[in-house]
Amino acid sequence: MKEKKKIKMPSSFAIIIGIIILVAILSWILPGGAYDYVDPTASKLQPIAGTFHITQSNPQGLGAIILAPVNGFMDSVDIILYTLVIGGFLAVVMKTGAIDAGIGHTIRKLKGREKLLIPILMCIFSFAGAAFGIEEETLPFFPVLIPVLLAAGYDTLVGLSVIKMGAALGVMGSIANPFAVAIASRFAGISIGDGILVRIVLLAIYIPAGIIFTMNYAEKVRKDPTKSLVYNQAEENKKFFLKDADYDNLPELTGKRKLTLIIFLISFLIMLWGVLPWEDLGISFIPTMYWWFGELSGIFIAGAIVVAIINRMDEDDFIDTFINGAKDLLGVAIIIGVARGVAVIMNDAMITDTILHAGEQLLMNVSSVVFSVATYIIYLVLSFFVPSSSGLATLSMGIVAPLADFANVGREIVVIAYAAANSMIALVAPTSGLLMGVLTMTKTSYSIWMKFVGKFLFVIALATIGVLVAATLIMA
Numbered sequence: 212m213k214e215k216k217k218i219k220m221p222s223s224f225a226i227i228i229g230i231i232i233l234v235a236i237l238s239w240i241l242p243g244g245a246y247d248y249v250d251p252t253a254s255k256l257q258p259i260a261g262t263f264h265i266t267q268s269n270p271q272g273l274g275a276i277i278l279a280p281v282n283g284f285m286d287s288v289d290i291i292l293y294t295l296v297i298g299g300f301l302a303v304v305m306k307t308g309a310i311d312a313g314i315g316h317t318i319r320k321l322k323g324r325e326k327l328l329i330p331i332l333m334c335i336f337s338f339a340g341a342a343f344g345i346e347e348e349t350l351p352f353f354p355v356l357i358p359v360l361l362a363a364g365y366d367t368l369v370g371l372s373v374i375k376m377g378a379a380l381g382v383m384g385s386i387a388n389p390f391a392v393a394i395a396s397r398f399a400g401i402s403i404g405d406g407i408l409v410r411i412v413l414l415a416i417y418i419p420a421g422i423i424f425t426m427n428y429a430e431k432v433r434k435d436p437t438k439s440l441v442y443n444q445a446e447e448n449k450k451f452f453l454k455d456a457d458y459d460n461l462p463e464l465t466g467k468r469k470l471t472l473i474i475f476l477i478s479f480l481i482m483l484w485g486v487l488p489w490e491d492l493g494i495s496f497i498p499t500m501y502w503w504f505g506e507l508s509g510i511f512i513a514g515a516i517v518v519a520i521i522n523r524m525d526e527d528d529f530i531d532t533f534i535n536g537a538k539d540l541l542g543v544a545i546i547i548g549v550a551r552g553v554a555v556i557m558n559d560a561m562i563t564d565t566i567l568h569a570g571e572q573l574l575m576n577v578s579s580v581v582f583s584v585a586t587y588i589i590y591l592v593l594s595f596f597v598p599s600s601s602g603l604a605t606l607s608m609g610i611v612a613p614l615a616d617f618a619n620v621g622r623e624i625v626v627i628a629y630a631a632a633n634s635m636i637a638l639v640a641p642t643s644g645l646l647m648g649v650l651t652m653t654k655t656s657y658s659i660w661m662k663f664v665g666k667f668l669f670v671i672a673l674a675t676i677g678v679l680v681a682a683t684l685i686m687a
Contacts, residue, residue: 226641226657227549231279231556234596235271238560243268245564246610257398260610263568269561276556283552284545287644289504290347291544293511294648295537297351300478300511302536303529307522308462309471314359316464325363329429330422332356333377337418340381343487344388344600346637347504347645349374350543351479353652358452364433366441367448367653368663372425375638375649376664380421382600382634383675384414391633395604395626399612406623409682413631416674424667440659448654471518478514482507543648550644557596566596567607574614582618583683584676586611586625590632591672598643600633621686624679631675635668 221229243266246258271279284291304310321327339345357370385392386407396403432439439445462468485502489495500506519529557563570589574582589611590603597603608629612622637643641657650660 222656224546224549227546227553227647228280230553230641231276234553234556234560234562235276235279238268238556238562239270241268241560241562241565243561243565244568245561246568249609257605257609258564258567258607260571260613263564263571266561269559271556271560275559279552279556280549281552282555283550284548286555287548287551290644291548293347293504293508294350294540294544294547296508296511298538298540298543299533299536300515301351301354302532302539303515303518303524304471304475305536306524306528306532307468307471307518309468309475310355310358312462312464312468313472314362315462317359321363326426326430326433328360328363329369329373329426332373333422333425334418336374336377337381337414337421340378340634341384341386341388341414342381343483344382344385344391345378346382346600348479348482348486349378350645350649350652353649354452357653360429361449361452364436365429366432366436366439366445367452367655368440368659369425369429369432371649371653371655371660372421372428372663375646376421376425379634379638380417380671381414382637383631383671384410384417385630385634386410386414388600388630391600391604391630392626394601395608395629396623398604398608399622399626401612401622401626406621406627406682409623409627409678410630413627413675413678416678417671420667420671420674428663440663441655444654451654467521470521474514474517474521478510481510485510540652543652546651547644547648550642550647553642554597554599563597563606567593567610570607571610571614574611575617577618579618579620579683580680582615582620583624583628583679586615587628587632587676587679590629591636594633594636595640595642598633598637598640600630600637603633604629620683624683624686627682628675628679635671635675638664638668 244263245266246264247262249257249259317328336345336349339348352374353370356374357367360370360373361367382388382391387393387403392410393403396405436442436445441448484497485500485506487499489497489499515529515533524532554563557566570593573589574585577585590607593603593607597606608625611629612625615622615625637646639646639661641647647657650657
């Protein structure tokens with residue numbers, strides 16, 4: 212009897228191209244529309260509530276579909292460059308043996324207590340997400356921490372959950388995230404401190420739930436590797452991430468390697484110093500630099516050069532290592548650009564504001580409880596099409612937040628719903644370039660990732676709705 216051929220799931224690229232085609236089709240169905248803007252020349256447009264008007268539509272044809280990934284690539288050149296530089300920086304550090312030595316030292320210290328890595332690391336990433344919205348900044352940690360977790364007996368999904376989900380759960384309940392809650396609060400006309408108790412309650416639910424979920428899966432895999440959702444590629448993953456390393460005979464953690472790891476850490480600390488708006492956080496003694504991906508790329512190029520000098524790499528060896536490292540993340544960089552093509556084609560079709568206006572119409576003249584739940588659901592939909600946290604806050608908050616006044620709901624509820632929805636969708640939406648890039652980097656299919664996180668995030672969504680409803684009733 213002939214064996215049935217298994218249905219192969221489409222690749223990340225195919226999924227994104229499919230969404231681009233879908234948006235192009237919608238551009239022939241949905242009318243074009245636009246709001247008036249506070250400053251039409253600003254890099255991030257802030258619409259004025261109540262000013263939506265129908266405009267001439269701009270349907271997108273075959274040529275636009277073909278050019279969407281190209282234009283998305285050009286629109287994302289800063290983060291793409293940052294991704295390639297991170298690849299080069301990590302390759303130079305890895306070449307010194309410092310990472311392997313550090314991993315070996317960590318594993319030996321935690322012998323028999325490897326499972327402690329999961330709650331410790333998830334708490335660190337969750338705190339970083341809640342405090343300053345760590346997202347793209349997590350990219351360098353995947354090739355560093357996944358080998359540690361593989362060597363401890365887990366799989367790549369555990370590493371993805373620890374880093375990606377850990378950071379996202381923190382962002383969902385952001386306390387002072389300058390790229391989400393701070394911007395959203397500003398455009399909503401409220402203080403960043405408004406609603407902070409509700410966000411802390413959400414964090415108290417999200418983070419323990421994420422840790423328990425990840426630890427349960429990790430322990431199941433450690434006891435029986437066949438339970439891993441990526442068991443069929445376990446050997447391939449070990450070969451790729453561990454690179455045939457013998458973790459019982461790793462390089463010694465010498466003084467030179469310790470210094471290399473210190474430079475590695477300092478590079479990240481400088482990055483955090485440069486991107487955080489310290490003034491907005493009420494910290495006046497640290498200068499705010501307002502750096503972004505261009506400056507961050509410069510930090511890691513400088514870090515790579517310093518590491519090369521410490522380890523006495525010759526010029527040819529350094530350049531070859533850096534370029535090969537960048538090449539390893541080329542697929543990640545390209546998929547980030549392709550995913551950006553969805554937003555590009557939506558904007559060109561003039562339907563971004565049309566979709567936003569539909570949400571505005573749904574929220575008018577509803578009860579306070581319905582408003583809170585509907586706001587969360589609408590932000591889940593909007594976040595699929597506009598995955599950028601700062602971009603969505605700028606685009607929507609000035610429209611949605613004033614509607615809360617008519618529903619007798621505090622505007623902080625809108626900000627909380629936005630932050631929780633936007634970060635959760637960033638964990639599952641193929642329009643999120645960062646997610647698709649990370650899945651490519653870790654050799655994880657989109658379908659496997661959805662199978663891994665789907666039920667957990669559904670429970671998290673229900674918990675979020677419960678807290679929003681309770682907060683609305685208490686504040687009424």
